[in-house]
Amino acid sequence: xxxxxxxxxxxxxxxxxxxxxxxxxxxxxFLHIGGxxxxxxxxxxxxxxxxxxxxxxxxxxxxxxxxxxIAAILDGMTWLGLDWDGEVVYQFARAARHAEVAHQxxxxxxxxxxxxxxxxxxxxxxxxxxxxxxxxxxxxxxxRTDFPNxxxxxxxxxAPRDGSVxxxxxxxxxxxVANAELDDMVLLxxxxxxxxxLAVVVDDHDMGVTHVIRGDDHLNNAFRQLALIRAMxxxxxxxxxxxLIHGSDGAKLSKRHxxxxxxxxxxxxxxxxxxxxxxxxxxxxxxxxxxxxSRAQAIQWFDLAGVGRGPxxxxxxxxxxxxxxxxxxxxxxRLVALIxxxxxxxxxxxxxxxxxxxxxxxxxxxxxxxxxxxxxxSGSLFLLRSRxxxxxxxAAKLLASAGAALLxxxxxxxxxxxxxxxxxxxxxARGLAEARAxxxxxxxxxxxxxxxxxxxxxxxxxxxxxxxxDESLGRIDDAIAHLQQERATx
RNA sequence: GGUCCCUUCGUCUAGCGGUCUAGGACGUCGCCCUUUCACGGCGAAAACACGGGUUCGAUUCCCGUAGGGAUCACCA
Numbered sequence: 309x310x311x312x313x314x315x316x317x318x319x320x321x322x323x324x325x326x327x328x329x330x331x332x333x334x335x336x337x338f339l340h341i342g343g344x345x346x347x348x349x350x351x352x353x354x355x356x357x358x359x360x361x362x363x364x365x366x367x368x369x370x371x372x373x374x375x376x377x378i379a380a381i382l383d384g385m386t387w388l389g390l391d392w393d394g395e396v397v398y399q400f401a402r403a404a405r406h407a408e409v410a411h412q413x414x415x416x417x418x419x420x421x422x423x424x425x426x427x428x429x430x431x432x433x434x435x436x437x438x439x440x441x442x443x444x445x446x447x448x449x450x451x452r453t454d455f456p457n458x459x460x461x462x463x464x465x466x467a468p469r470d471g472s473v474x475x476x477x478x479x480x481x482x483x484x485v486a487n488a489e490l491d492d493m494v495l496l497x498x499x500x501x502x503x504x505x506l507a508v509v510v511d512d513h514d515m516g517v518t519h520v521i522r523g524d525d526h527l528n529n530a531f532r533q534l535a536l537i538r539a540m541x542x543x544x545x546x547x548x549x550x551x552l553i554h555g556s557d558g559a560k561l562s563k564r565h566x567x568x569x570x571x572x573x574x575x576x577x578x579x580x581x582x583x584x585x586x587x588x589x590x591x592x593x594x595x596x597x598x599x600x601x602s603r604a605q606a607i608q609w610f611d612l613a614g615v616g617r618g619p620x621x622x623x624x625x626x627x628x629x630x631x632x633x634x635x636x637x638x639x640x641x642r643l644v645a646l647i648x649x650x651x652x653x654x655x656x657x658x659x660x661x662x663x664x665x666x667x668x669x670x671x672x673x674x675x676x677x678x679x680x681x682x683x684x685x686s687g688s689l690f691l692l693r694s695r696x697x698x699x700x701x702x703a704a705k706l707l708a709s710a711g712a713a714l715l716x717x718x719x720x721x722x723x724x725x726x727x728x729x730x731x732x733x734x735x736x737a738r739g740l741a742e743a744r745a746x747x748x749x750x751x752x753x754x755x756x757x758x759x760x761x762x763x764x765x766x767x768x769x770x771x772x773x774x775x776x777x778d779e780s781l782g783r784i785d786d787a788i789a790h791l792q793q794e795r796a797t798x
Numbered sequence: 799g800g801u802c803c804c805u806u807c808g809u810c811u812a813g814c815g816g817u818c819u820a821g822g823a824c825g826u827c828g829c830c831c832u833u834u835c836a837c838g839g840c841g842a843a844a845a846c847a848c849g850g851g852u853u854c855g856a857u858u859c860c861c862g863u864a865g866g867g868a869u870c871a872c873c874a
Contacts, residue, residue, distance in 0.1 A: 334874045369873060433871090442800045443870065462872055480803065489801055489870090497872040504874045528802065528869045551804075551867080553801060558866075588812090590823085594811050597822040616811080618804045626810065626824040636837075657824065677836045687835095737833080752833035764835035 327359025328516045331385075331392070332399075332508065334366040334632040335377035338569030339384035341622065342523065342553045345588040347390045349550060350521045354393075362515055363392035367400045368507055386568040388581045389603070397515065399507050406502030409510050409540065410463045410495040418539040419495060421461040423447040426684045444491035460498035467492050467535040474528055478519075478548035478612040485531045491744075493532050505529065509536045517545055521612070524549035550614045551592060551619040558621060578681030580638065583631035590630075592620045600633060632679035640671035647685040654689055663692050670774050673766040688761045691775065696786035702764075703757035710754030712791040717744075718755055719784045728767040737769070758787035 310622070331347035333339065339347075354361040363385070367373035385392065413419035422445075422767060424432075429445065436443045450466060462605075467490055474484040495506040501509075520530075525565050527549040537544055554560060573579045586601055593616065595601065595609045642668045651667075652658050667674075670691055678684035690697060699707065707715070721740045737755070741748045756768045759780060765771060772780045 332874095336874075366874060372873075422872095429872085437799090440799065444800095460872095464872095477803095483802065485802065491870095496870050499872080501872085503872070508874090523868090524803070525868055526874095529874095531802095542823080549803085549868095554867080560867080590810065592810085594822095596812065599810095599823050616804095620811090621809060623809050623824070629824055632837095669863060673836095676838095733835085741833090747833080749833045756834065762834090766835085 313402070324519050325516070327354055327357040328362060328518050329354040329359065329513070329521055330362040330364050330515060330517050331390070332364040332366050332511075332522075333381055334369065334372075334666070335374060336369065336372040337377055337382060338380040338571065340569060341573070342587070343381075344384065344388060344390070344570050344584070345553065345591060346521065346523055346550065347385060348388070349593075349610075349612075349615070350584060351390050351392075352606055353519060353521060353548075353612065355607040356610050359518070360393040360516070361391075362394055362397065364397040364399060364511060364515070364629055366504070366507070367398055368403070368502065368504060373400075374425050380569055380571065387574055388570065388585055397511065399511060402507070402511060402514075403502055403623060405514070406507050406510050407496055407500060410502065410506060413465065413495065413536075413539055414463055416539075417466070419463050420450055420452075420462045420492075420699055421455060422492075422494075423456060423459050423461045424448060435572065442489075444489075445493075447492055450492060452565075461632050462494045462498050462668075463496040464492040464494055464778045465532075467538060467539075473531050473534055475534065475547055477527070477530075478521075478546055479615045480524070480527065480549055480617060482731070483527065487529075487535075490532055490535065493536075495536075505532060505536065508512040509533050509540075509762070511543060512513065513537070513540070513542050519546045521548040521550065524551050543561060550615055551617060553591060554619045554621045556621055556623060578684070579627070579631045580634045580681075583634040584627070586634070587627045592616045600630070628679045632795070635675050635678060635680070638675070639754065640668050640675075643671055643675060643681075643684065644668050646681055647688065650682070650685040651689060651692065655692060659692065664686040666691055666774060670766070670771075674772055690762065690765065691771075693761070695779075695782055696790065697761045697783060699757065699761045699787075700763070703762050704762070706763055707787055707791060708794075710750075710757075712788050714751070715754060715758060715788050715791070718751055719781060719788065722772070722784075723777075723781055728773060730767070733772050734769040755784070758784045 325411070329350040330485075331343075331350050331591075333343050333347075351361045353359075365378055365381070382396070410419060414421070422508060424445075430444060433443045435441075445464070447469075449464070454462070468487045469485060472484050472486045474482050476482050493505050494503050496502055509519075530547050530549070534544065552560070570575075573584055574581070582603070585603070589601060589606055589610075590599065593610070593614050595614065598605075598609075601609070644664055647667075648659050648664065667688060670688070674688050675684060678687055685765070718737070718740060721736050725736045737751055738748055741751045744751075752768050753763065756765055757763060758773065759765075759768065759771055775783075
């Protein structure tokens with residue numbers, strides 16, 4: 309600790325404070341996957357300790373902050389169920405309070421006016437760069453009192469110059485930085501607005517934040533923020549700096565591999581929020597061999613000590629796999645509702661109640677064959693198509709090589725079944741295959757093509773049962789008619 | 799470049815001095831199930847970055863090297 313550190317405010321231990329964490333995104337873009345994970349960890353930690361999870365929008369940069377970005381962040385948080393406590397705090401609205409603290413520091417002698425111009429500082433940096441010296445403010449106004457009257461000035465923190473500061477980071481462990489490495493940061497700009505460094509510290513303090521959990525790109529900032537906290541004599545929060553997420557190639561996450569808004573994971577990739585949450589939780593944190601972890605279990609198990617110290621790579625394949633798991637576990641009616649819009653678009657018409665009911669009844673089979681909602685929707689389309697349904701190339705080939713005669717025989721056999729159920733239909737089909745001394749597949753594949761328009765589908769007899777007698781027979785008739793017409797024109 | 803952080807299968811991770819012939823998951827490959835595709839089941843290949851220490855004993859502790867990352871604004 310530096311010799312010039314002020315004494316801790318209270319020697320007596322304060323009562324065990326209620327844990328308060330916060331997620332503080334700046335609304336310059338959308339809520340990306342890394343931010344979502346940071347928010348998740350903050351939420352889980354707070355809930356684990358029965359505390360509060362707050363949300364603060366860091367919109368002090370007026371030029372870069374936008375309304376749509378704020379809306380997108382709130383939307384993304386809501387979708388993922390990252391429910392925050394209390395009101396959202398907008399940092400810009402607190403600028404007066406921030407300035408007040410800066411002036412308080414100035415009055416107490418913990419801060420000073422600096423009249424160096426931006427050009428002057430740029431020249432300083434240039435000289436340092438040329439001399440291969442570390443680039444930092446040299447404190448030229450730190451002890452001066454000959455202030456010009458009409459010149460603009462900034463307020464800088466008079467930070468300790470000797471000694472060092474150690475942060476016992478809850479993820480990174482003890483990290484020590486010499487005070488000589490830190491320069492006197494700007495608290496209040498010459499236009500009177502607060503800098504980020506000032507704003508975070510004041511807001512965290514005023515919001516009662518006890519644990520600052522954020523990306524490790526802020527680790528270096530923590531030391532300067534701590535100097536400010538100590539100058540004010542405030543209670544120091546605990547810090548936890550979690551590693552950033554990297555792209556699949558190990559480079560910093562970019563548009564190419566995953567650094568999209570979470571809305572893209574929902575709207576474009578068709579992922580379920582609980583799957584994204586589970587994947588994010590496991591990215592950088594583990595609990596033994598557990599992979600599928602519910603929110604309730606996560607709250608019970610989550611701890612900062614379990615967070616890895618190295619950056620993790622984003623792996624879309626695994627996310628899809630986790631999504632597939634949650635898709636299969638999801639409620640059928642919910643899935644129907646989720647894919648209905650996309651299906652209506654593909655079909656060019658809205659879904660009828662009968663159509664929705666058919667989807668719901670088929671869902672247990674459909675969802676086993678999809679790992680995201682897009683595939684689920686496209687894989688379900690054949691059920692709702694209007695006759696005659698379109699054939700893909702594989703299906704057309706299957707029908708052509710089978711021939712109309714076989715289809716007709718199959719149609720007659722199926723039509724003769726006493727009850728239109730999957731077991732009964734399968735029994736009939738097997739009987740036909742046996743009578744013709746062919747494998748079941750010889751009969752089933754052409755039928756599948758006629759019924760679904762594809763070479764792959766859920767179990768054929770389940771589909772027949774689901775579609776019903778009239779629709780099924782009708783589709784087979786369509787295929788037969790098509791084959792005969794082709795032969796006639798050939 | 800200065801400072802700080804990190805390093806177990808391709809990827810996410812378990813491991814917190816002997817239980818490691820290093821476990822799980824995704825991916826890959828093979829087999830089974832089977833009317834197709836999936837789901838599911840079984841199995842295989844696949845890792846402690848390197849070099850020094852400390853120790854009776856290092857994946858586990860310490861120090862280097864290499865590699866990776868973060869950060870050095872009147873941005874956040």
